[in-house]
Amino acid sequence: MKILAIETSCDETAVAILEDGRKILANLVASQEELHRRYGGIVPELASRKHMEVILPLAQEALKKANVTLKEIDAISVTNGPGLIGSLVIGVSFAKSISFAQGIPLVAVDHINAHFLAVFLEEKTPDFPFVALVVSGGHTALFLVKDYLEYFLLGQTRDDACGEAFDKVAKLLGLGYPGGRIISRLAEQGNPKLIPLPRPMLDKNNFDFSFSGLKTAVANYVNDLKRKGLPIPIHDLCAAFEEAVVEVLVTKALSALSATGCQNLVVAGGVAANKRLRAALQKLAQERDFRVFIPRPEFCTDNAAMIGVCGYHKFLRGEFADLELDVYARSQFKRLS
Incomplete structure (x- = not known):
C-alpha cells in the first residue's frame, strides 16, 4: 500500500x-x-x-x-x-x-x-501505552498514548512553546534565527551553573509548562548587565538557558511516567533533536530503568x-475525509480524566 x-x-x-x-x-x-x-x-x-x-x-x-x-x-x-x-x-x-x-x-x-508516531519510522519502536513528550517551535505537551490514534493530553504549555522560547531568547541576544541550533552550539562552550535561572512550573503538581518567565529572566539579566556597562557572557547564558529548559522537560516527563505507570517515553518535535535533551534522557533511562525513544533528527x-x-x-481504520475538509490553527485534545 x-x-x-x-x-x-x-x-x-x-x-x-x-x-x-x-x-x-x-x-x-x-x-x-x-x-x-x-x-x-x-x-x-x-x-x-x-x-x-x-x-x-x-x-x-x-x-x-x-x-x-x-x-x-x-x-x-x-x-x-x-x-x-x-x-x-x-x-x-x-x-x-x-x-x-x-x-x-x-x-x-x-x-x-x-x-x-514518527518514532515508528525507526527500527526500534515502543510498545503501547507510552508517554509522549512533543516539543517544537509551536507546541510543548505531554500525552498518554494508548494506541496509534488513541491518546490523551496530560499537560501543555500555558504560554510560549519550548522552541518558541529558544527563538525569542536568541533574538533577544542578537544571535539570529532559528534560535535552537544557535543557542545549543554556543551552550557547548559555556558553563550552565554560573547563571541562576528559574525552572518554571516545577513546583506545580501538574504536567503543564511555562517558558515566558524563563525568557523574561534572561531579558532582565541582560538588561541589568547593560545598565552596569558589563559584557554579556553569551556562552554561559546560552548554557544556563538550555539547562533550565532541559531540566523542566525532563522532570515533567519523568513525573508523567511515574503517574501513568508507563515504562516507555517517546520524545518528538523539533526540539527533540537537541543534543543536551537527548543525552539527559538517555542517561536517566539507564539509571531509572525506563526506555526512551527519540526519532532521528530528520524525523x-x-x-x-x-x-x-x-x-x-x-x-x-477507514477514517477518510471528504472535499469539505477544513483546516484548524489549534488542536483540541482530550484530557485524561
Missing part, C-alpha cells in the same frame, strides 16, 4: 511517499529558513506564498524518486492542523485537488499525532513521512 503524504503546517513544504506505513520511498523537505531568517521569525504570508511555489514540483520530484505514478497511490495523507492557516490551506487544497482528479481516498492528519523536525505513518493507520 502506497501513501502520498503532504505537510505544510508551518514553514517547511514536505512531501513523502510511504509503503505499508513504514518503508520510505521518498521523503523531501523544502526549507524556508533562509527566507525567514532576515525577519528573525516566520512571516505567515511569505510562508504561504512559498508553499504555493514549491509544492507541485516537490510532489513531482517525490513521485520520480519513489519511481511511482499517481495511479499507484492508494491514499493521500495531509496535515490539516494545527498550524498556520494560510500554510495549511495550500497543502490541503493541493491534496484535495489530487484526490478529486484521480479518485484517490483523502486522509486528514493531526500534526501533533503525527509527530509522536523530529517537520516532515511528511510522519504524516504518512499517521495517515496509514487512519486509512486502515
Whole structure:
C-alpha cells in the first residue's frame, strides 16, 4: 500500500511517499529558513506564498524518486492542523485537488499525532501505552498514548512553546534565527551553573509548562548587565538557558511516567533533536530503568513521512475525509480524566 503524504503546517513544504506505513520511498523537505531568517521569525504570508511555489514540483520530484505514478497511490495523507492557516490551506487544497482528479481516498492528519508516531519510522519502536513528550517551535505537551490514534493530553504549555522560547531568547541576544541550533552550539562552550535561572512550573503538581518567565529572566539579566556597562557572557547564558529548559522537560516527563505507570517515553518535535535533551534522557533511562525513544533528527523536525505513518493507520481504520475538509490553527485534545 502506497501513501502520498503532504505537510505544510508551518514553514517547511514536505512531501513523502510511504509503503505499508513504514518503508520510505521518498521523503523531501523544502526549507524556508533562509527566507525567514532576515525577519528573525516566520512571516505567515511569505510562508504561504512559498508553499504555493514549491509544492507541485516537490510532489513531482517525490513521485520520480519513489519511481511511482499517481495511479499507484492508494491514499493521500495531509496535515490539516494545527498550524498556520494560510500554510495549511495550500497543502490541503493541493491534496484535495489530487484526490478529486484521480479518485484517490483523502486522509486528514493531526500534526501533533503525527509527530509522536514518527518514532515508528525507526527500527526500534515502543510498545503501547507510552508517554509522549512533543516539543517544537509551536507546541510543548505531554500525552498518554494508548494506541496509534488513541491518546490523551496530560499537560501543555500555558504560554510560549519550548522552541518558541529558544527563538525569542536568541533574538533577544542578537544571535539570529532559528534560535535552537544557535543557542545549543554556543551552550557547548559555556558553563550552565554560573547563571541562576528559574525552572518554571516545577513546583506545580501538574504536567503543564511555562517558558515566558524563563525568557523574561534572561531579558532582565541582560538588561541589568547593560545598565552596569558589563559584557554579556553569551556562552554561559546560552548554557544556563538550555539547562533550565532541559531540566523542566525532563522532570515533567519523568513525573508523567511515574503517574501513568508507563515504562516507555517517546520524545518528538523539533526540539527533540537537541543534543543536551537527548543525552539527559538517555542517561536517566539507564539509571531509572525506563526506555526512551527519540526519532532521528530528520524525523523530529517537520516532515511528511510522519504524516504518512499517521495517515496509514487512519486509512486502515477507514477514517477518510471528504472535499469539505477544513483546516484548524489549534488542536483540541482530550484530557485524561
